[in-house]
Amino acid sequence: MNNIVYLLQNYYPLFIEGLYVTLLVAIIGTFGGIILGLGLYFLRALKVHFTDKSIKRLSKKFFSFLATAYIDIIRGTPMIVQGALFWYGFAAHLNMNILVAATIIIAFNTAAYIAEIIRSGVIALGIGQIEAGQSLGMSRFQIMLRIIFPQAIKNSLPSLLNELIVNIKDSSVLSIIGLTDLFYNARGAASESLLVNQAYVIVAVIYFIITFSLSKIISYVVEKKTNNKYDIKSTSV
Amino acid sequence: MNIIEVKNLNKSFGSNLVLKDINLSVEKGEVIALIGSSGSGKSTLLRCLNLLEKADHGSIIYHKKNLLSNKINIEKMRQSMGMVFQSFNLFENLNVIDNCTIACRLTKNEKKDKAEKRAIKYLKQVNMLDYAKASSTTLSGGQKQRVAIARALCMNPDLLLFDEPTSALDPESVQDVLDVIKDLAEQGMSMIIVTHEILFAKDVADRILFMADGVIVEDIKPENIFKEHSDDRVNTFLKRYNSF
Ligand SMILES: Nc1ncnc2c1ncn2[C@@H]1O[C@H](COP(=O)(O)OP(=O)(O)OP(=O)(O)O)[C@@H](O)[C@H]1O
Ligand SMILES: [Mg+2]
Numbered sequence: 001m002n003n004i005v006y007l008l009q010n011y012y013p014l015f016i017e018g019l020y021v022t023l024l025v026a027i028i029g030t031f032g033g034i035i036l037g038l039g040l041y042f043l044r045a046l047k048v049h050f051t052d053k054s055i056k057r058l059s060k061k062f063f064s065f066l067a068t069a070y071i072d073i074i075r076g077t078p079m080i081v082q083g084a085l086f087w088y089g090f091a092a093h094l095n096m097n098i099l100v101a102a103t104i105i106i107a108f109n110t111a112a113y114i115a116e117i118i119r120s121g122v123i124a125l126g127i128g129q130i131e132a133g134q135s136l137g138m139s140r141f142q143i144m145l146r147i148i149f150p151q152a153i154k155n156s157l158p159s160l161l162n163e164l165i166v167n168i169k170d171s172s173v174l175s176i177i178g179l180t181d182l183f184y185n186a187r188g189a190a191s192e193s194l195l196v197n198q199a200y201v202i203v204a205v206i207y208f209i210i211t212f213s214l215s216k217i218i219s220y221v222v223e224k225k226t227n228n229k230y231d232i233k234s235t236s237v
Numbered sequence: 238m239n240i241i242e243v244k245n246l247n248k249s250f251g252s253n254l255v256l257k258d259i260n261l262s263v264e265k266g267e268v269i270a271l272i273g274s275s276g277s278g279k280s281t282l283l284r285c286l287n288l289l290e291k292a293d294h295g296s297i298i299y300h301k302k303n304l305l306s307n308k309i310n311i312e313k314m315r316q317s318m319g320m321v322f323q324s325f326n327l328f329e330n331l332n333v334i335d336n337c338t339i340a341c342r343l344t345k346n347e348k349k350d351k352a353e354k355r356a357i358k359y360l361k362q363v364n365m366l367d368y369a370k371a372s373s374t375t376l377s378g379g380q381k382q383r384v385a386i387a388r389a390l391c392m393n394p395d396l397l398l399f400d401e402p403t404s405a406l407d408p409e410s411v412q413d414v415l416d417v418i419k420d421l422a423e424q425g426m427s428m429i430i431v432t433h434e435i436l437f438a439k440d441v442a443d444r445i446l447f448m449a450d451g452v453i454v455e456d457i458k459p460e461n462i463f464k465e466h467s468d469d470r471v472n473t474f475l476k477r478y479n480s481f
Pocket of ligand 2: 279
């Protein structure tokens, strides 16, 4: 216990800075991932209509295939591998800022999961409003952007915000490419002070407090906003 | 002059042949009631007309163009052919007046106040102006359907398709919606109405078409609807309504 107090007293700036980096890349990355995920779902759901000309037909099939493949590949590989590939194979050569690189990795990773969340959200809404939009002459893009996505996002809010919690925790794997996040800094404190176990206990407690209180706030907000009893606890932490 | 002309239209779902050589022309200003038992293909026919379903072969001539050629601009075509669904399908993230204006504003780049002016006119016509700012999810079924009709009217359609517009309504709201449709008929709107309201069809339609097994088997003058028909399926179908 004394050792933990000692660590906190001497290394607290390291923990705070690390936490700041973790929250920064997780929040911006998740937000970016939602935008990308919507686009990804839109491409994935492209369908050929018989009035489409052959170029449109071909490009719809191509982009839908590409989006589906992307989603499968991202979901089928660990973020730590995606991060290493992106950093060592690409971003490091451009001297990209590590914070920027980490945010991009998180956004492009989480986008694949968000595309799937949006997909179930759209399916749950049913085809009725889409057909109503079509029958009024609206384009698929207009229908999605103005009618379907706002509702799908609202209805999937618990799952989308859960992605934020996942990213707060999982961004720790990006410490291997040199992201100075909470975990990276804790490792620094551990090796400098030689109080290895204590440093990791501290970092575990910080992660838990952040994600647990966040999930509480989210479920409170969601419950207030949508007036339903959806329990986010069951899908988080 | 025909507003729409359907020739030898065929449609199957897998091996299930749902529309068999349908021929149908609707004159400008004409009101057609489409009746027939469940599964006879009424909805499929309507949905083929505005290309929500793709017919297999045949032709649909609308505004001098064959909708089944791949040269048509589908969005442009749909802007002039409205559809009212059994399940209303209002946009649930929008209030009543935005439901009415969004399509015009997006597809015709119309200014907000111009679109709202027309929406107000049609909301008044369907007796829903008091609810202009209400959320579409808070309305009753009959109110939703009247808004859906106003929404379709805002596009200034040349033809309106109704697929059982009152089948999902409680009995009290049915008449409100039928009154609105009757108004439209009197104003000369061209309409194809799939309905189970035989008395309404008799009252409002210029012709009543009876569909059975994917075929239009009878083209009936409204005043003759309760007389004996040559196809016995029509008689059997109507007997149920006569017994009321
Ligand atoms: N999307 C679909 N996929 C497969 N079969 C379909 C589809 N839509 C309709 N059918 C079939 O086509 C036939 C005609 O259906 P349709 O909905 O047009 O009938 P309907 O006359 O509108 O009946 P109802 O009065 O019950 O609405 C039915 O046998 C139905 O099972
Ligand atoms: Mg039907």
